Amino acid sequence: xxxxxxxxxxxxxxxxxxxxxxxxxxxxxxxxxxxxxxxxxxxxxxxxxxxxxxxxxxxxxxxxxxxxxxxxxxxxxxxxxxxxxxxxxxxxxxxxxxxxxxxxxxxxxxxxxxxxxxxxxxxxxxxxxxxxxxxxxxxxxxxxxxxxxxxxxxxxxxxxxxxxxxxxxxxxxxxxxxxxxxxxxxxxxxxxxxxxxxxxxxxxxxxxxxxxxxxxxxxxxxxxxxxxxxxxxxxxxxxxxxxxxxxxxxxxxxxxxxxxxxxxxxxxxxxxxxxxxxxxxxxxxxxxxxxxxxxxxxxxxxxxxxxxxxxxxxxxxxxxxxxxxxxxxxxxxxxxxxxxxxxxxxxxxxxxxxxxxxxxxxxxxxxxxxxxxxxxxxxxxxxxxxxxxxxxxxxxxxxxxxxxxxxxxxxxxxxxxxxxxxxxxxxx
Ligand SMILES: Cc1ncc(COP(=O)(O)O)c(C=O)c1O
Numbered sequence: 001x002x003x004x005x006x007x008x009x010x011x012x013x014x015x016x017x018x019x020x021x022x023x024x025x026x027x028x029x030x031x032x033x034x035x036x037x038x039x040x041x042x043x044x045x046x047x048x049x050x051x052x053x054x055x056x057x058x059x060x061x062x063x064x065x066x067x068x069x070x071x072x073x074x075x076x077x078x079x080x081x082x083x084x085x086x087x088x089x090x091x092x093x094x095x096x097x098x099x100x101x102x103x104x105x106x107x108x109x110x111x112x113x114x115x116x117x118x119x120x121x122x123x124x125x126x127x128x129x130x131x132x133x134x135x136x137x138x139x140x141x142x143x144x145x146x147x148x149x150x151x152x153x154x155x156x157x158x159x160x161x162x163x164x165x166x167x168x169x170x171x172x173x174x175x176x177x178x179x180x181x182x183x184x185x186x187x188x189x190x191x192x193x194x195x196x197x198x199x200x201x202x203x204x205x206x207x208x209x210x211x212x213x214x215x216x217x218x219x220x221x222x223x224x225x226x227x228x229x230x231x232x233x234x235x236x237x238x239x240x241x242x243x244x245x246x247x248x249x250x251x252x253x254x255x256x257x258x259x260x261x262x263x264x265x266x267x268x269x270x271x272x273x274x275x276x277x278x279x280x281x282x283x284x285x286x287x288x289x290x291x292x293x294x295x296x297x298x299x300x301x302x303x304x305x306x307x308x309x310x311x312x313x314x315x316x317x318x319x320x321x322x323x324x325x326x327x328x329x330x331x332x333x334x335x336x337x338x339x340x341x342x343x344x345x346x347x348x349x350x351x352x353x354x355x356x357x358x359x360x361x362x363x364x365x366x367x368x369x370x371x372x373x374x375x376x377x378x379x380x381x382x383x384x385x386x387x388x389x390x391x392x393x394x395x396x397x398x399x400x401x402x403x404x405x406x407x408x409x410x411x412x413x414x415x416x417x418x419x420x421x422x423x424x425x426x427x428x
Contacts, residue, residue, distance in 0.1 A: 369404060371426060376402050
């Protein structure tokens with residue numbers, strides 16, 4: 001019997017209170033994975049199998065009185081990731097200097113190994129950080145630049161990362177150059193050539209997003225990296241939204257620096273991120289907090305941040321197990337399916353403008369939609385006020401709309417309610 005059917009039977013047996021308590025506190029057991037493994041078919045078939053996804057949906061403790069379509073900001077962790085973190089935290093608090101530092105801390109090496117394996121790189125190239133911002137700033141601030149040097153990025157890159165370069169402008173006299181990219185962008189060569197055209201003799205560093213956060217656009221990282229490498233310019237890749245969202249490895253990007261948050265699409269505890277630095281680049285990248293010279297070539301120099309919790313990092317392990325249990329390809333196919341599911345129901349309306357590609361090569365779970373005649377902030381506010389739906393307003397010079405990001409725990413019924421809400425708004 002599927003766990004969903006068991007759950008429904010429990011409820012219909014009058015055990016609602018008992019079931020919901022057990023549901024919130026009981027860690028997922030091996031049966032969860034047995035359940036997922038009992039489904040067969042291609043990732044594409046599984047993407048449409050509501051029984052499979054009902055099992056996944058139950059692993060989360062999300063508030064079903066609202067519909068959270070902003071999973072791009074930060075994601076909830078499955079219940080058993082939360083449970084693992086609490087377990088490690090409780091153990092730490094019994095005697096932090098011993099339990100946390102001497103017993104738990106060394107165990108993060110196992111997590112490092114697993115992240116490295118997932119990304120297809122050497123364990124000695126992975127640092128565990130607190131988020132993508134930290135990983136990015138290590139790279140953005142840790143590469144030596146002198147007055148007059150230029151850095152290049154788009155005007156769709158993440159505001160904090162722009163702020164980081166602007167601070168270097170004020171402090172060190174470097175210059176930040178930004179350029180626009182098309183929305184959506186469905187021609188790799190055009191993107192590569194835009195980066196290339198904007199390189200000047202003074203360009204010393206490039207920052208590019210793997211996924212643009214305001215549109216869900218996936219960019220051709222490998223082609224940009226290889227073009228820039230020929231000119232001797234390093235590229236920092238902002239993968240905040242990409243890692244564990246769709247399937248790829250480092251070799252698909254050929255990048256030297258890759259950064260991501262793990263609390264977005266991996267569903268790891270909040271405050272976890274990853275930094276990849278290619279082995280031969282570690283030595284010349286300064287850590288953000290000082291580390292001893294003996295650590296110059298050691299990836300762990302980027303983790304010299306003083307006292308920090310061990311629990312968050314160790315529970316990344318459970319998030320990895322959850323991700324592997326679903327299967328990366330099945331997760332990607334489901335996320336695409338959910339996106340198509342709501343877009344298909346709206347796209348024929350003349351007042352609906354999508355600012356995200358429908359080509360699966362260029363987008364996955366993130367999409368930005370505009371309802372002509374309704375300001376994004378007003379629409380976002382109405383969705384929350386009248387329907388308890390969370391989205392994100394996007395107000396960029398080039399395009400406007402609300403950003404919609406469902407997740408593996410999102411049900412089709414929730415997306416139907418979202419579609420109905422947008423149709424209501426279009427009528428009014
Ligand atoms: C493209 C991009 N880069 C970096 C970040 C920073 O991520 P975090 O806040 O997890 O550090 C975000 C956050 O949404 C983002 O969208």
